[in-house]
Amino acid sequence: AKASGRNTWELHDSSQSDPAVDRLQLLGELRRAIAGGELRVYYQPRVNLRSGNLTGVEALVRWEHPTRGLLPPSDFIELAEESGLIRELGAWVLDEAVAQAVRWAAAQPDRGPVEMAVNLSTRQLADPELPRRVGSVLARHGFNPSLLTLEITETSLMIGPEAALKALGALKALGVGLAVDDFGTGYSSLTYLRQFPVDELKIDRSFVSGLGINSGDSAIVASCVQLAHAVGIKAVAEGVETEEQREALIGLDCDLAQGYHYARPLPADELASWFAMESPD
Numbered sequence: 001a002k003a004s005g006r007n008t009w010e011l012h013d014s015s016q017s018d019p020a021v022d023r024l025q026l027l028g029e030l031r032r033a034i035a036g037g038e039l040r041v042y043y044q045p046r047v048n049l050r051s052g053n054l055t056g057v058e059a060l061v062r063w064e065h066p067t068r069g070l071l072p073p074s075d076f077i078e079l080a081e082e083s084g085l086i087r088e089l090g091a092w093v094l095d096e097a098v099a100q101a102v103r104w105a106a107a108q109p110d111r112g113p114v115e116m117a118v119n120l121s122t123r124q125l126a127d128p129e130l131p132r133r134v135g136s137v138l139a140r141h142g143f144n145p146s147l148l149t150l151e152i153t154e155t156s157l158m159i160g161p162e163a164a165l166k167a168l169g170a171l172k173a174l175g176v177g178l179a180v181d182d183f184g185t186g187y188s189s190l191t192y193l194r195q196f197p198v199d200e201l202k203i204d205r206s207f208v209s210g211l212g213i214n215s216g217d218s219a220i221v222a223s224c225v226q227l228a229h230a231v232g233i234k235a236v237a238e239g240v241e242t243e244e245q246r247e248a249l250i251g252l253d254c255d256l257a258q259g260y261h262y263a264r265p266l267p268a269d270e271l272a273s274w275f276a277m278e279s280p281d
């Protein structure tokens with residue numbers, strides 16, 4: 001079919017999508033998006049399982065792409081991580097989330113403070129400048145460090161025990177809380193929990209969704225909760241979607257929950273009514 005060089009050229013024309021080219025284009029767009037204000041932070045409520053009260057929110061980034069629509073993090077976080085853009089992106093999310101927590105607290109003075117949880121990527125954790133950056137965001141907004149929790153995946157802790165310990169120690173020294181995210185999906189969970197100064201363990205949705213259906217998952221969730229309590233930290237269940245799961249988690253003495261059963265991640269203005277409605281613990 002490709003008799004001539006010209007035809008060969010046409011095979012690689014714009015109609016044909018080349019993953020490397022797509023990636024490069026998206027990278028350029030993401031760089032502009034961060035600078036140009038196309039990123040958004042959505043917030044998902046975190047609820048005290050026993051009282052049902054809102055305790056705070058987790059910040060989850062979105063990209064309001066001019067032509068592709070609202071993009072979830074799975075479409076661009078990995079690219080940001082690989083390219084190093086995650087530092088800029090992460091810094092923006094942290095700043096925006098802390099600013100929003102301060103706005104909510106100011107708008108609802110009777111309600112008490114709003115706890116804010118922000119995700120950190122591997123590359124951010126490995127950045128020696130991270131603790132200083134976090135400290136300056138807190139100072140700039142006058143935000144109480146104990147109201148901020150940084151969520152770190154088990155995989156991120158594999159940057160090496162020394163580097164991870166150093167980073168976590170420096171963050172801890174600022175007074176912020178630390179959570180192990182997606183708990184149960186990596187290895188050496190037990191070792192990490194003993195070694196690192198973490199305050200909460202977030203049980204991965206893949207186990208929570210099997211609660212009451214799969215006895216293996218139920219046993220895993222039960223032992224995660226016990227493990228957290230044995231080392232004196234809180235257990236948080238992610239991805240709670242049903243009333244049955246909520247009841248099972250209460251039965252297992254899990255502390256906090258997040259999930260579509262309570263609320264999806266929402267833009268800040270749509271959460272304002274939640275704050276007005278719910279009384280503090």
Ligand code: C2E
Pocket residue numbers: 044059060061072073074077090093119120121151181182205238239240241258259260261265
């Ligand atoms: P994650 O930290 O484990 O966040 C929980 C994810 O589960 C969120 O997806 C949330 O929308 C979703 N989720 C919450 N409740 C339910 C539920 O009941 N059912 C189901 N099916 N899903 C639920 P999202 O927002 O798409 O974020 C995906 C991942 O992207 C996050 O997982 C986190 O690892 C990463 N991410 C999001 N925002 C940031 C960020 O600002 N920085 C970094 N480094 N990573 C981020």
Ligand code: CA
Pocket residue numbers: 058119151181
């Ligand atoms: Ca998280």
Ligand code: CA
Pocket residue numbers: 181182202204238
């Ligand atoms: Ca998680």
Ligand code: CA
Pocket residue numbers: 182204205238
């Ligand atoms: Ca997860």
